[in-house]
Amino acid sequence: MDFSEFVLMASTTRLNEIERAKQYADAVEFRLDLADAGVDALDVSLPLPVLVTNRVKGEGGEAAPTTDRLDRLCRAVKQPTVKAVDIELSTLTDGDGERVVDQAREHDVTVVVSTHDFEETPNRDRLLSLLTQADELGDVAKLAVTAKNRRDALTLLSVTEETTRNGRTVATMAMGEAGRHSRVVAPLYGSRIGYAPLSGEHATAPGQYDLETFRQLYESLR
Ligand SMILES: O=C1C[C@@](O)(C(=O)O)C[C@@H](O)[C@@H]1O
Numbered sequence: 356m357d358f359s360e361f362v363l364m365a366s367t368t369r370l371n372e373i374e375r376a377k378q379y380a381d382a383v384e385f386r387l388d389l390a391d392a393g394v395d396a397l398d399v400s401l402p403l404p405v406l407v408t409n410r411v412k413g414e415g416g417e418a419a420p421t422t423d424r425l426d427r428l429c430r431a432v433k434q435p436t437v438k439a440v441d442i443e444l445s446t447l448t449d450g451d452g453e454r455v456v457d458q459a460r461e462h463d464v465t466v467v468v469s470t471h472d473f474e475e476t477p478n479r480d481r482l483l484s485l486l487t488q489a490d491e492l493g494d495v496a497k498l499a500v501t502a503k504n505r506r507d508a509l510t511l512l513s514v515t516e517e518t519t520r521n522g523r524t525v526a527t528m529a530m531g532e533a534g535r536h537s538r539v540v541a542p543l544y545g546s547r548i549g550y551a552p553l554s555g556e557h558a559t560a561p562g563q564y565d566l567e568t569f570r571q572l573y574e575s576l577r
């Protein structure tokens with residue numbers, strides 16, 4: 356997956372949902388940290404390409420910050436169905452996430468370098484700096500922040516437009532109610548990934564649209 360165009364990810368913990376997701380999604384985000392199944396569940400052929408995420412606690416996930424978390428990601432990228440892997444920027448700058456990137460490179464798997472802020476939307480300079488750092492360490496620079504008001508959403512959209520114009524591949528979204536619309540609008544400004552659960556009750560982040568709604572809104576806007 357090269358993310359040269361927008362990719363709508365069905366975000367899921369259950370790979371048997373893929374058949375249903377196929378109707379609306381371009382790919383699947385498998386949330387290893389939230390799933391009952393382990394890496395072995397990926398050892399099958401699936402109808403959509405998989406982005407694997409093993410989100411650490413503190414960035415919206417359930418995985419403890421152990422070497423086992425990264426071992427699982429390293430094993431996952433060896434599965435032929437896995438075409439992209441998510442690793443947090445903080446794991447690359449303060450942790451030992453580099454080996455996940457090395458393993459991904461070896462298996463021709465795209466690296467999404469992510470940052471999450473569940474409290475607020477940092478200022479414009481900080482957003483630009485996070486996206487620039489992430490872009491330098493991976494293939495897609497991803498930023499999920501919390502918008503408290505429309506101005507926050509606008510800041511994120513503006514940063515998305517600027518970084519895309521400068522040739523970077525980014526994925527952005529504002530979590531929470533005030534930023535909800537940004538999930539379907541950000542792709543118009545260059546964001547290359549949207550995340551949506553098959554149904555609202557299985558949301559993996561605040562303010563997500565369900566998959567069908569996301570697809571419909573996106574198609575009607577673009
Ligand atoms: O990091 C992201 C983005 C996300 O947090 C969102 O806001 O849609 C959803 C997560 O599943 C994914 O790993």
